[in-house]
Amino acid sequence: MSNRPALRARRVQFTLPTGTRKHYAGDDLVMSHFLAILSAAFPEGEDFFIRSVRNYRDQITDPELQQAVKGFIAQEATHRQQHRLLNDRLQEMGYPTARFDRHVAWLLAKLEKVFSTEMALAGTAALEHYTATLAELLLTDDEMLDLLDRSDVRQLLLWHAFEECEHKAVAFDVFQAVGGTERTRVRAMRIATAIFLAEVVFQTLRSMARDRASYNPRRLLRSLNDFRKSPLLRAETRRRIADYIRPGFHPDDWDSTEVLDRWSKELFDADGNQLVQAR
Numbered sequence: 216m217s218n219r220p221a222l223r224a225r226r227v228q229f230t231l232p233t234g235t236r237k238h239y240a241g242d243d244l245v246m247s248h249f250l251a252i253l254s255a256a257f258p259e260g261e262d263f264f265i266r267s268v269r270n271y272r273d274q275i276t277d278p279e280l281q282q283a284v285k286g287f288i289a290q291e292a293t294h295r296q297q298h299r300l301l302n303d304r305l306q307e308m309g310y311p312t313a314r315f316d317r318h319v320a321w322l323l324a325k326l327e328k329v330f331s332t333e334m335a336l337a338g339t340a341a342l343e344h345y346t347a348t349l350a351e352l353l354l355t356d357d358e359m360l361d362l363l364d365r366s367d368v369r370q371l372l373l374w375h376a377f378e379e380c381e382h383k384a385v386a387f388d389v390f391q392a393v394g395g396t397e398r399t400r401v402r403a404m405r406i407a408t409a410i411f412l413a414e415v416v417f418q419t420l421r422s423m424a425r426d427r428a429s430y431n432p433r434r435l436l437r438s439l440n441d442f443r444k445s446p447l448l449r450a451e452t453r454r455r456i457a458d459y460i461r462p463g464f465h466p467d468d469w470d471s472t473e474v475l476d477r478w479s480k481e482l483f484d485a486d487g488n489q490l491v492q493a494r
């Protein structure tokens with residue numbers, strides 16, 4: 216069992232992009248579309264995570280894990296709310312977040328019919344490894360932090376990243392506690408990876424195709440090249456993602472104590488309330 220922090224949902228409020236700058240992620244074309252697509256996937260995705268974990272709630276006997284599940288559900292529900300607010304604004308700014316939101320709902324409903332609840336839980340644990348990896352990258356990598364500094368979604372993404380990091384082992388521990396096997400875990404990771412990557416790549420390109428700025432060849436090539444070299448696609452990041460299929464892997468093998476410590480001071484006061492942000 217992991218030595219996890221006590222989880223709770225924090226009350227938060229964020230300044231949304233004003234809409235005056237279409238490419239709100241540091242004026243970067245690809246990154247702005249990529250983050251919009253991720254954000255659009257979150258509300259239905261996190262709803263699916265909640266359902267998948269909730270299915271097994273009654274089978275958990277460890278009180279510490281029961282508490283963690285409660286915190287996990289509360290946190291994901293707040294993420295869903297906040298990303299919906301952001302997605303509405305992104306839609307006004309010309310990003311197809313509403314259409315993709317409906318597509319994710321449709322896709323997940325289909326997958327839930329095809330796969331067992333055990334696979335859904337394993338898939339949740341696998342996707343939580345993606346969010347935790349992305350979260351730690353945002354919270355620790357200088358290039359990603361610089362991008363956030365130049366973006367209009369800094370506070371929201373930092374807060375979400377922080378809580379993803381905080382609860383990264385919960386779905387995984389539930390899966391193990393209810394007897395999930397290594398074979399199912401690894402299989403779910405392979406399936407989740409194929410679907411998640413295909414969707415993100417295809418939908419990002421589709422979103423970009425609707426943006427006039429994408430038809431400026433110099434701008435497009437420069438932005439694609441920057442994205443290719445970004446920390447998201449680094450060999451180290453790919454290795455960390457792939458570590459999930461190692462036999463005996465546990466999310467806490469990647470220690471987040473230091474990163475959580477540092478950011479809890481920056482983002483929240485001693486009672487865990489959001490600090491008023493100057494930007």
Ligand SMILES: [Fe+2]
Pocket residue numbers: 261290291294375379
């Ligand atoms: Fe989340």
Ligand SMILES: [Fe+2]
Pocket residue numbers: 291343346379382
């Ligand atoms: Fe999560």
